[in-house]
Amino acid sequence: MNAGPMRAVEDLLMPKTSPGNFFEDFRIGQLIQHATPRTVSVGDVALYNGLFGPRFAVQSSDVFAKAIGYPRAPVDDLLVFHIVFGKTVPDISLNAVANLGYAGCYFRSAVFPGDTLTALSEIIGLKENSSRTTGIVYVRTTGMKQDGVPVLEYVRWVMVRKRDPGAPTPGDHVPRLPTTLDPKVLGEACPPIATAAYDTTLSGSAHRFADYKVGERIDHVDGVTVEEAEHQIATRLYQNTARIHFDLFGAKQSRFGRRLIYGGHVISLARALSFNGLANAFHIAAINGGRHVAPLFAGTTVFAWSEVLGSAELPGRTDVGALRLRTVATCDRPCADFPFKAGDDYDPAVLLDLDYWVLMPR
Amino acid sequence: MNAGPMRAVEDLLMPKTSPGNFFEDFRIGQLIQHATPRTVSVGDVALYNGLFGPRFAVQSSDVFAKAIGYPRAPVDDLLVFHIVFGKTVPDISLNAVANLGYAGCYFRSAVFPGDTLTALSEIIGLKENSSRTTGIVYVRTTGMKQDGVPVLEYVRWVMVRKRDPGAPTPGDHVPRLPTTLDPKVLGEACPPIATAAYDTTLSGSAHRFADYKVGERIDHVDGVTVEEAEHQIATRLYQNTARIHFDLFGAKQSRFGRRLIYGGHVISLARALSFNGLANAFHIAAINGGRHVAPLFAGTTVFAWSEVLGSAELPGRTDVGALRLRTVATCDRPCADFPFKAGDDYDPAVLLDLDYWVLMPR
């Protein structure tokens, strides 16, 4: 109480720069409303197209989309995912050591230009590591539209540093996570499709749902080289602020010595490459899980191949079927021979092992 | 017939990845409807502007465009060209050795944000080369709007590999191609212009149609250096999938050793540079022909100059006149002395020799 006015002011001032949450700051059941709502526009769509080059007709053409039952061309599912994910970074993973995985991601409503997205997360698990310097945070995130309609839900788990190793653990619970999503929940974001109006000449392939068999493997042939400007523009488009993607000065002192590309970048590249062989897989209904086997850096060329892991009809729907795919992306390694595992480990060229459900017209 | 179930499945499976068409797959008169319709948006326009920096007032301002007779600012002619061209790549030129030329390109209807473009091609000529390993495919492509209205028509010819040198030639006909378009067909895509409302202060130059004389040469002064990220973003924006533009890993094994930039990129750069000297050439009405004299690679700086090759009134129109231009683009070579030919050959700095018609207000 004796402090002079200068000191009093300092006491009053809360730090303005957010240091992010540390492991001991989380609580099981905690709800976090993330900042910066975002109205998605045709401008976002165009920039996403310029950065990844997807060619799926439904997302590319209002006319095509309307003909089969959408009110207009929906926004690419992965652009929606990246925007929602980006919002969680300042609260969840600013002090992350590693993003360990995600599961149970499914799309619940189509997003159109003009929709405004927000993100809400719930802490569903916490597990301190034996070193007591870090812990694993399990978080379920829901992306929502302006009217509260959920558009996307997913769980991720991430290793987060503790501020103080001596702090008591804030909780001790590892949630049960789905390894694959039930086909029942697939298709929520897909309106009834007028399959007769689905023009397979315009869509780029005659192959519909029934033409794909479990076990079939597809080389997506093309390769695409990543530039620093491209992944920075993409990651900023999602308002994802993770420093390691942008700060070469700091990255030079990291173990990588260079900027690390946002994990979602390789997912979008692989998805765009997969058009060659999966042109009618017009909608990602769910992501069962994904593993970033190795980090991606600018200057390398990404290739991809896919395997059909499963095939499912959707309860009550005869318009579309679901294919469960594994898409593998590689670094500087064409995929004609489907590189995947080398013994128990992944082939050293593998970047991404993504397990997800797509919808195809029947 | 004795094959087990696994084998039977394999027999049933058609290859999902398109290998593209080889020379012997084409037939004269064959019609090809290309995939991936595309709704053009203000987002595409903004990204095109960021990549090339055109400053023509008609395409930049809805207010300017409305004042002179357009319903709103039309989409840049070359963006329309690139989008239509991009659609043809998977069907026509995936197995191309070289894009040999184009001719008879003219714009038939203005395109506005919200319009959906598709492309239809007809094979109009085929000529096997004496080596029997390749042949030349002549194709007329029409870009169309959602309502079937043609927006653009052009012929290109391209050398395509044969899958099997022993395959019989699928046809033997070289079509007659126009060397320049008749002014009669020019201006279809340009509404009647209220020339009194065409504000030459806002457009950036007082020089109208009558101020340009045949033989006049204009140095466009400025130079622009191309980055890998820029041409990749542009080419993906057009959904052009030609591998050589994106795949550094593969390109390292090619004769160039690096990514080759899409030929249309230098055309757009030269057009944007040409604003300095041709600010009122607000519409490309037709492209008589173009020659990519040398390939463009990232890191080089493009300059350009133009010569007025011809000047024509349009039948029945007093609002606009047509100038036939040669625009030459060069690599790391300013154009104050108009570099063009060195003896019979092109000056080694020349990248592009483009012969086209523009419209200017009278």
Place this chain on the structure above:
Amino acid sequence: MNAGPMRAVEDLLMPKTSPGNFFEDFRIGQLIQHATPRTVSVGDVALYNGLFGPRFAVQSSDVFAKAIGYPRAPVDDLLVFHIVFGKTVPDISLNAVANLGYAGCYFRSAVFPGDTLTALSEIIGLKENSSRTTGIVYVRTTGMKQDGVPVLEYVRWVMVRKRDPGAPTPGDHVPRLPTTLDPKVLGEACPPIATAAYDTTLSGSAHRFADYKVGERIDHVDGVTVEEAEHQIATRLYQNTARIHFDLFGAKQSRFGRRLIYGGHVISLARALSFNGLANAFHIAAINGGRHVAPLFAGTTVFAWSEVLGSAELPGRTDVGALRLRTVATCDRPCADFPFKAGDDYDPAVLLDLDYWVLMPR
């Protein structure tokens, strides 16, 4: 009069390429309407977001903006500034030696997608340098909407070459320039804000106007590395044609040996970084002045910190208050210790010293 027809034509031909204005071409009181009106779109906004990554909720979300009193999300203030500034380059600074400073910049009306911007400048001062080879041009520029409503006003002064050192000086007057803008003029571009509806969870910070004290300093923590493709795309987006930003071939012969990045680029980077610490500073009301202490080149990483220089209530308004900020941007130098001056000079890492007013909800 004896010249043959060829010569006569040459005499008639005015040069088509603009050489720009030299010092002796200006007159005090001269008005210059700049070329290329521009309709701003959501595409421009998306590309700006991808290039800089701002996260201010008002500009990001139509829903947030409407809730507090805007008709929809306004266009980022700096995007408006850059577009207006870009228009002046061909007339004012094509023959500039150096951009010396700007002052008295204030925003007079919010800009929304669909608005068309033009720029008008008045020459308000001229001062020949003692060498007689250059002079300083003082110019007041007003950016306007389609309906003539001013959106932005600023003064800049720039050193411009003379074409002919012997030419008489066109004027001799140094105008009085404001060093800081009166809070009275602040807020014209900001509608009445419903502060109760301003959701500080969604905006990313609980700190409102009253939480910031004069003298407080904030490290914005993050760093962002600039790529050549990024600044070129940004500068073309503004239709800014200054050669030195694009022409590596020419730049190699300059004193820098490489492309110089447009000064506005570092302002936009610093503004985006400043979100971390100033998340509710949703509107730049005015720029008192800015100094580009050192040039920015691609490959360097930009950091920033801010100091609160002043705090002001706005006459008649209880919804928002104005903070006067100094934001300092540095090159390859984190800002935890607030680098600024080293003796009388700037710290060698400093790139930008910007003095401006922001509005914050009360």
